[in-house]
Amino acid sequence: MRIREVGKLFGGRGPVVTALQDINLDIALGEFVAVVGPSGCGKSTLLRILAGLIPTNSGTVWFGDRKLEGPRHDIGVVFQSPVLFPWRTVLDNVLIPIDVQKLDRKKYLSRARDLINLVGLSEFEQRYPAELSGGMQQRVGIVRALVHDPAMLLMDEPFGALDAMTREHMNVELQRLWMAQSKTILFITHSISEAVFLADRVVVMTPRPGRIAEVLDIDLPRERTLDMMTTPPFGEYVRRIRAHFGTAGVMD
Ligand SMILES: Nc1ncnc2c1ncn2[C@@H]1O[C@H](COP(=O)(O)OP(=O)(O)OP(=O)(O)O)[C@@H](O)[C@H]1O
Numbered sequence: 351m352r353i354r355e356v357g358k359l360f361g362g363r364g365p366v367v368t369a370l371q372d373i374n375l376d377i378a379l380g381e382f383v384a385v386v387g388p389s390g391c392g393k394s395t396l397l398r399i400l401a402g403l404i405p406t407n408s409g410t411v412w413f414g415d416r417k418l419e420g421p422r423h424d425i426g427v428v429f430q431s432p433v434l435f436p437w438r439t440v441l442d443n444v445l446i447p448i449d450v451q452k453l454d455r456k457k458y459l460s461r462a463r464d465l466i467n468l469v470g471l472s473e474f475e476q477r478y479p480a481e482l483s484g485g486m487q488q489r490v491g492i493v494r495a496l497v498h499d500p501a502m503l504l505m506d507e508p509f510g511a512l513d514a515m516t517r518e519h520m521n522v523e524l525q526r527l528w529m530a531q532s533k534t535i536l537f538i539t540h541s542i543s544e545a546v547f548l549a550d551r552v553v554v555m556t557p558r559p560g561r562i563a564e565v566l567d568i569d570l571p572r573e574r575t576l577d578m579m580t581t582p583p584f585g586e587y588v589r590r591i592r593a594h595f596g597t598a599g600v601m602d
Pocket residue numbers: 360361362367368369387388389390391392393394395396540558
């Protein structure tokens with residue numbers, strides 16, 4: 351994905367808000383890129399643009415050799431709340447993209463089951479969302495975004511509503527899933543340590559108007575473990591990113 355000179359304004363009756371300005375970023379195939387920044391800096395706006403859900407005011411986004419002009423089946427999106435259908439089982443929720451795109455259910459059934467197994471939910475395949483914890487529901491949301499095998503996954507604070515321990519566990523699981531599925535991922539978060547743990551590169555955004563302040567390569571070996579989070583190199587990345595914000599707005 352190539353993002354070139356992207357800008358976004360929000361108008362309406364009040365003053366115009368410049369949500370994004372001069373955003374330039376290339377995301378390579380198979381890369382894991384995290385975006386951190388304080389509340390209101392335009393992270394979700396950027397994600398919605400990349401998902402083809404809202405237009406830009408200036409600039410262009412390229413996906414492969416084509417201009418992005420709307421939502422695409424080969425880009426999956428995971429939001430903070432997984433929005434599962436309560437009357438559908440886990441398996442049927444995971445198969446929603448297959449049904450919506452009128453693809454052959456039979457062809458995707460074993461992939462759906464493999465993914466459900468990969469995130470440890472095999473026993474819950476025939477359960478309903480209300481029978482699952484928040485972390486389990488979010489895993490269903492992630493697996494659903496992957497079921498039709500999109501090339502890229504956009505994730506907007508997917509673990510923001512989870513408690514700290516579940517969140518760490520989900521980070522380990524997401525890394526495993528990413529390594530197994532070799533997807534390109536853009537991951538938005540308030541948490542600096544989550545970004546450093548997961549990403550190959552961390553994009554640091556400034557408060558309004560949202561611009562890119564720095565892009566850091568995270569040169570930590572894979573597969574990363576939670577123990578690494580207490581090592582000096584990890585701490586140095588976190589410190590360097592936090593220096594952009596002082597004490598304002600970012601979670602940890
Ligand atoms: N539909 C909209 N209409 C008007 N203003 C909007 C709209 N969507 C976002 N904004 C404004 O654009 C700016 C960026 O919002 P955005 O939601 O992208 O920030 P964010 O970094 O994702 O914030 P948070 O981390 O709190 O979710 C904010 O000032 C917000 O008020």
